[in-house]
Amino acid sequence: MAPETKICAQHIDFFYGRTRALKDISLDIYANRVTALIGPSGCGKSTFIRLINRMNDLIPGTRVEGKIIMDGLDINHPRTDVVDLRRRVGMVFQKPNPFPKSIYENMSYGLRINGMKDRNFIEQRVVSALKKAALYDDVKDRLHESALMLSGGQQQRLCIARCLVVEPEVILFDEPCASLDPISTRKIEELILELKKDYTIVIVTHNMQQAARVSDYTAFMYMGELVEYDLTEKIFTVPKERMTEEYLSGKFG
Amino acid sequence: MTIPEGITDNLPGTWPKGTSGRKRIIRTSDISQALGFLALVLCIIFALLFLGSIVYFITSRGMAVISWEFLTEVPRRAMTKGGVAPAIVGTFYLTVGAMAFALPLGVACAIYLCEYSPGSVAVNIIRLSINNLAGVPSVVFGLFGFAVFVKVFGFGVSILSGSLTLGIMALPGIISASQEAILAVPQSYREASLALGATHWQTIKKVVLPTALPGILTGVILNVGRVAGETAPILFTAATFYTRGYPDSVFSEVMALPYHIYALMTEGTRPEVQTAIAYGCALILLALVLAISAAAIILRQRQRISYGS
Numbered sequence: 001m002a003p004e005t006k007i008c009a010q011h012i013d014f015f016y017g018r019t020r021a022l023k024d025i026s027l028d029i030y031a032n033r034v035t036a037l038i039g040p041s042g043c044g045k046s047t048f049i050r051l052i053n054r055m056n057d058l059i060p061g062t063r064v065e066g067k068i069i070m071d072g073l074d075i076n077h078p079r080t081d082v083v084d085l086r087r088r089v090g091m092v093f094q095k096p097n098p099f100p101k102s103i104y105e106n107m108s109y110g111l112r113i114n115g116m117k118d119r120n121f122i123e124q125r126v127v128s129a130l131k132k133a134a135l136y137d138d139v140k141d142r143l144h145e146s147a148l149m150l151s152g153g154q155q156q157r158l159c160i161a162r163c164l165v166v167e168p169e170v171i172l173f174d175e176p177c178a179s180l181d182p183i184s185t186r187k188i189e190e191l192i193l194e195l196k197k198d199y200t201i202v203i204v205t206h207n208m209q210q211a212a213r214v215s216d217y218t219a220f221m222y223m224g225e226l227v228e229y230d231l232t233e234k235i236f237t238v239p240k241e242r243m244t245e246e247y248l249s250g251k252f253g
Numbered sequence: 254m255t256i257p258e259g260i261t262d263n264l265p266g267t268w269p270k271g272t273s274g275r276k277r278i279i280r281t282s283d284i285s286q287a288l289g290f291l292a293l294v295l296c297i298i299f300a301l302l303f304l305g306s307i308v309y310f311i312t313s314r315g316m317a318v319i320s321w322e323f324l325t326e327v328p329r330r331a332m333t334k335g336g337v338a339p340a341i342v343g344t345f346y347l348t349v350g351a352m353a354f355a356l357p358l359g360v361a362c363a364i365y366l367c368e369y370s371p372g373s374v375a376v377n378i379i380r381l382s383i384n385n386l387a388g389v390p391s392v393v394f395g396l397f398g399f400a401v402f403v404k405v406f407g408f409g410v411s412i413l414s415g416s417l418t419l420g421i422m423a424l425p426g427i428i429s430a431s432q433e434a435i436l437a438v439p440q441s442y443r444e445a446s447l448a449l450g451a452t453h454w455q456t457i458k459k460v461v462l463p464t465a466l467p468g469i470l471t472g473v474i475l476n477v478g479r480v481a482g483e484t485a486p487i488l489f490t491a492a493t494f495y496t497r498g499y500p501d502s503v504f505s506e507v508m509a510l511p512y513h514i515y516a517l518m519t520e521g522t523r524p525e526v527q528t529a530i531a532y533g534c535a536l537i538l539l540a541l542v543l544a545i546s547a548a549a550i551i552l553r554q555r556q557r558i559s560y561g562s
Contacts, residue, residue: 053448055444055447055448058443058444058447060372083450083451083452084450086447086448086449086450087449087450090448090449091444091448093441093444093445093448095441097439097441097442097444097445098445099442099445099446099460099464100442100464101463109446109449109451109459110449110450110451112459113446113449113450113451113452113455113459114450159445162445162449163448163449166449166450
């Protein structure tokens with residue numbers, strides 16, 4: 001059964017000032033699958049996923065051309081409600097970035113900004129999101145302590161849990177394990193595999209093995225271009241492009 | 254492993270004889286380092302000496318007149334008897350009033366400049382003007398306050414006019430401290446908040462400002478001392494040499510410690526008594542500034558603890 005398309009990017013060009021950072025990128029992201037973006041530093045993979053929740057809006061002097069359609073909604077349309085879009089498309093960043101508040105306040109933040117006040121309801125959602133992120137047992141006795149007391153790996157799982165609380169449909173991971181040790185990395189990877197049952201996941205990673213382990217589809221990007229996009233097992237076993245093969249075998253990168 | 258014999262015969266800090274090590278020699282770099290360090294220590298001592306001697310002189314000369322009566326009673330017999338309570342109260346009102354005006358306005362300006370303003374030429378001119386405002390002599394603020402608040406707005410010589418004048422004087426300091434504090438909030442906090450579907454304003458209110466608050470309070474602390482001690486801005490706008498009692502509204506004129514010191518030292522007929530009282534007032538002013546600053550420091554510390562930074 002062919003998977004359902006969740007997000008469809010068509011001929012995306014992206015400019016930082018005059019620099020063209022993305023060149024004619026078209027790809028489909030499938031629902032309930034993990035799509036990995038790999039490629040050397042500066043190839044535009046982070047820039048691309050930041051277009052999906054319009055995080056690049058924050059950078060002055062940038063411009064995007066082409067269309068990204070999610071469930072029939074044109075993401076870049078000037079009348080698209082960015083706040084609503086970002087509620088549907090959660091994001092986990094390269095460096096764990098919990099707020100300098102308590103664990104519980106971090107978790108409830110997404111609900112409170114959406115105007116939810118019912119304490120029982122908030123608590124219920126917080127606990128269930130922490131459980132989903134496999135963090136509940138680690139923190140259940142210190143929910144009101146500062147989130148900055150947690151280890152790096154726990155902070156990153158907190159950021160994932162914080163993003164789950166608002167029940168997004170898509171989760172974007174921007175090199176989520178870049179600053180973590182191998183054991184924490186494994187936990188995050190297990191979590192991603194668990195989460196794909198309920199969410200559509202896009203992950204940017206430097207680590208080719210990580211892409212092989214967690215993803216269903218892999219896109220290889222180079223210098224702002226999409227070189228090859230296919231099922232992960234095909235990309236890693238029978239890549240069509242020579243450049244993909246050379247990158248995966250470590251000839252450059 | 255055993256320690257070879259004879260090793261303890263060495264001079265401390267030298268290699269044993271017969272090893273490849275050389276005798277410790279004094280290099281020019283050692284000397285210049287020692288001299289540099291000495292110079293820095295001397296500078297610190299010098300600075301502390303100044304601070305210490307100010308506190309010592311004020312305290313030793315002022316302590317003599319400090320008494321319960323001095324702190325709680327109104328002046329009598331042309332300032333030479335009684336206390337200075339109305340001046341203490343007046344300075345407190347003026348300082349708190351100035352901060353109540355300058356803090357919200359200054360923080361709001363800083364938020365606009367850091368978070369909303371497009372980085373245009375006009376905004377850079379605004380920034381430059383604010384910085385220049387900090388260099389305007391305080392007596393000019395006093396004249397401005399007199400012309401605008403006392404006359405045009407018709408607030409008269411009053412706590413309100415004085416507080417507003419002092420507040421405007423404190424504004425540049427508060428704005429620049431707040432700007433620095435807001436810019437120091439990591440961009441990753443803003444991104445985290447926006448990515449969760451918060452609006453820009455929610456992000457500012459719930460993430461940026463609480464994180465920046467300790468820095469903003471530092472700006473407040475630095476300005477409280479200046480505002481409480483200024484004489485020129487309140488000269489024509491709020492202060493009076495003598496009142497019978499305490500101010501009963503924001504439209505009352507008040508006594509204030511800095512102006513009271515000035516008056517005691519320049520007017521009156523019994524300079525020997527008045528000088529002692531002036532030192533007493535100076536000591537109280539120091540203590541008052543310290544108390545207001547301490548309150549802000551405690552608040553800042555609490556905020557830091559609750560935000561875990």
